[in-house]
Amino acid sequence: MDVFPRKLWARLAARVARSLSFHNYARQDAAGSRRLRDAIAGYLQIARGVECDGEQVFITAGYQGALGLIARVLIRNGEQVWVEDPGYFATRAALKWAQAKRVAIPVDGEGLNVEAGMRKAPAARLAIVTPTHQFPTGVTLTISRRLSLLQWAAASRAWVIEDDYDGEFHYRGRPLPALKSLDRQDRVLYCGTFSKVLFPGLRMGYVVVPPQLSDEFASACVCLQPAGGMLEQAVVCDFIEQGHFARHIGRMRQLYAERRAALVTAIERWCADSLHVDVQAGGMHLLTYLARGVEASTLQKRASAKGVAFMPLSQAAIEASMKPGLLLGFANVPVNGADSAARRLQEVVAATFLEDQ
Ligand SMILES: Cc1ncc(COP(=O)(O)O)c(C=O)c1O
The missing domain is CATH 3.40.640.10 (Type I PLP-dependent aspartate aminotransferase-like (Major domain))
Known part of the structure; x- marks a missing residue:
């Protein structure tokens, strides 16, 4: 946006x-x-x-x-x-x-x-x-x-x-x-x-x-x-x-590819111990799996206090048993903001893992 x-x-x-x-x-x-x-x-x-x-x-x-x-x-x-x-x-x-x-x-x-x-x-x-x-x-x-x-x-x-x-x-x-x-x-x-x-x-x-x-x-x-x-x-x-529509889509595809790559790199750098990224061919969010199951609502509350929002994968399931994971939107995270977002996410996940032990 x-x-x-x-x-x-x-x-x-x-x-x-x-x-x-x-x-x-x-x-x-x-x-x-x-x-x-x-x-x-x-x-x-x-x-x-x-x-x-x-x-x-x-x-x-x-x-x-x-x-x-x-x-x-x-x-x-x-x-x-x-x-x-x-x-x-x-x-x-x-x-x-x-x-x-x-x-x-x-x-x-x-x-x-x-x-x-x-x-x-x-x-x-x-x-x-x-x-x-x-x-x-x-x-x-x-x-x-x-x-x-x-x-x-x-x-x-x-x-x-x-x-x-x-x-x-x-x-x-x-x-x-x-x-x-x-x-x-x-x-x-x-x-x-x-x-x-x-x-x-x-x-x-x-x-x-x-x-x-x-x-x-x-x-x-x-x-x-x-x-x-x-x-x-x-x-x-x-x-x-x-012709603005076709141009806009082309431009956004390029930009999202860059933002996606930046967020993947940042998560791999900061969250390697806690989150695994499953890189998909398309879309506007990253599918990530947590190393351990945690209470999703606690994690969400903590993250939100640090200005980080995501959707727990469990919210998408009806009867399916899902691996614990988070959906992370990358479309609105600028390339130069990816590192800070991943670092804040890591702090929240690490604190929640520690508390759960
Ligand atoms: C699976 C799916 N379908 C449709 C939409 C779009 O919904 P809408 O056009 O009502 O904004 C979204 C938006 O996030 C979506 O994730």
Whole structure:
């Protein structure tokens, strides 16, 4: 967020605000601005291999808003939904409000264990997955698992929700195209967000639905109005159409690679006895394992007093037994701040280890 091009953003926003027409002041398209929906469809084809028409794209308040919309349209009370275990806590919370029955499906070295899902809940209505970069393990769903997930969905008339939250940030080679790009039977709803590629406070994302669901989603949008205001949609659209988006992603990928390398080096220097870094190919956080299990909340409280924040790995688990570990975001840690952050983390972990003896 410290290097976001704020001046450029402010200039685009001012221009948009000045150029609003009478028409813009009236009602907006409930599915989101058509120009933005088309721009997203164009971007997805090039960047993620997803072929879709703007008609299939619905603007939402981030991934969380997309999931809320999907739940309202597709989930009926008590229906089963596969979720990854370990997985994203906010997905589980959204399912609770949708009164869905969450079924924890284990994740292994190949991603979601589809066979386990078929054994545990063969008739589930939905499966929610992070195939590019599983949250929090960083594993990529293998091709054979992708194909069996799609086969299961087609055979059982289930839907697959692809949460592609950080697919743009990959540091070794090119990431696999989205799962949606293999979806010949039209069973995948693809969710993208601007939280990672622009900034989370924007609260903007989108869902691409299969063509046979477009009308139903369009009607639901009239009632639920998930797209938010048109001013910010127009700014995002100009940002994409004028080429700033592609440039910004390229610049951030480079910067994050540097910040990631700096934090890995700093942790290896300061925390070698207490933390082991499992370096992943992509993402915006480091997966680290603690040498010993400690009370995560004590560690978190202590760290926070020193200005260090992380997420205990255990918070991502439902039934899975996880090695004790911490997720460390590196995107907002400048290269010259990595050493001090790692040193403070080491002090906190060492003190907690000592106390626990
Ligand atoms: C797994 C996962 N999905 C989605 C998101 C993005 O959520 P939103 O678009 O609601 O900000 C995040 C953000 O941290 C995430 O970790």
